[in-house]
Amino acid sequence: MHRIYNAINVLYTVLPTYAPGMSPARARHALIVVDAQQGFDDPVWGNRNNPLAEQNIRALLTAWRAVDQPVVLVRHDSVTPASPLRPGQPGNALLPGIDGAHDLFVTKTVNSAFYGTPDLDGWLRAEGINEITICGITTNHCCETTARMAGNLGYEVAFAIDATFTFDRLDPDGLVVSAEDLSRITATNLHGEFATVVTTAETERRLLAAL
Numbered sequence: 001m002h003r004i005y006n007a008i009n010v011l012y013t014v015l016p017t018y019a020p021g022m023s024p025a026r027a028r029h030a031l032i033v034v035d036a037q038q039g040f041d042d043p044v045w046g047n048r049n050n051p052l053a054e055q056n057i058r059a060l061l062t063a064w065r066a067v068d069q070p071v072v073l074v075r076h077d078s079v080t081p082a083s084p085l086r087p088g089q090p091g092n093a094l095l096p097g098i099d100g101a102h103d104l105f106v107t108k109t110v111n112s113a114f115y116g117t118p119d120l121d122g123w124l125r126a127e128g129i130n131e132i133t134i135c136g137i138t139t140n141h142c143c144e145t146t147a148r149m150a151g152n153l154g155y156e157v158a159f160a161i162d163a164t165f166t167f168d169r170l171d172p173d174g175l176v177v178s179a180e181d182l183s184r185i186t187a188t189n190l191h192g193e194f195a196t197v198v199t200t201a202e203t204e205r206r207l208l209a210a211l
Helices: 002-014 053-066 120-126 139-152 179-190 200-210
Strands: 029-034 071-076 104-108 131-137 156-165 196-198
Touching (some): 029 053, 029 139, 053 071, 053 131, 053 156, 053 200, 071 120, 071 139, 104 120, 131 139, 131 200, 139 156, 139 179, 156 179, 196 200
Parallel strands (some): 029 071, 029 131, 071 104, 131 156, 156 196
């Protein structure tokens, strides 16, 4: 009898937890693709890092769609008149291959996808989704902000760092901070605090292992 109780205790220790009323078979992990838009190809942004980012975003979308896991697409509708991301401009559109099947489409005018329309947090909770993976553009702005908020809201967050990219920026003293350095700083800021920073390959392995 003691062996039976011990075995039950071990099972409760290793089995994943699910939202109330949710069975293990229905557990889902959402991919959130942030602002993967054509306007970021505009030379106005300057030098960028990670030329494989778009390929990795598409790889994650392919993986999620292949196993019928939820996909959230986010689009930034800039309110800045000269922005390539402003509605009505070609750059507002999502990149080819990213504008396909999805479960939720969020539009926003600020950095965080959690301040968009419709309500991302409300939708995730209604769907019983607690685990999310974030990718998209740009690493240190909308992707990082969304990840920080997700972590604060209690989600289990994976941040696919090589499925994001960013641009060189000037610091307050007018010195250039490279896109690669900014990406590394974002990874340092997020990992172990707001999210787990992973690669695309690691993310795909984690997704398949959870099924």
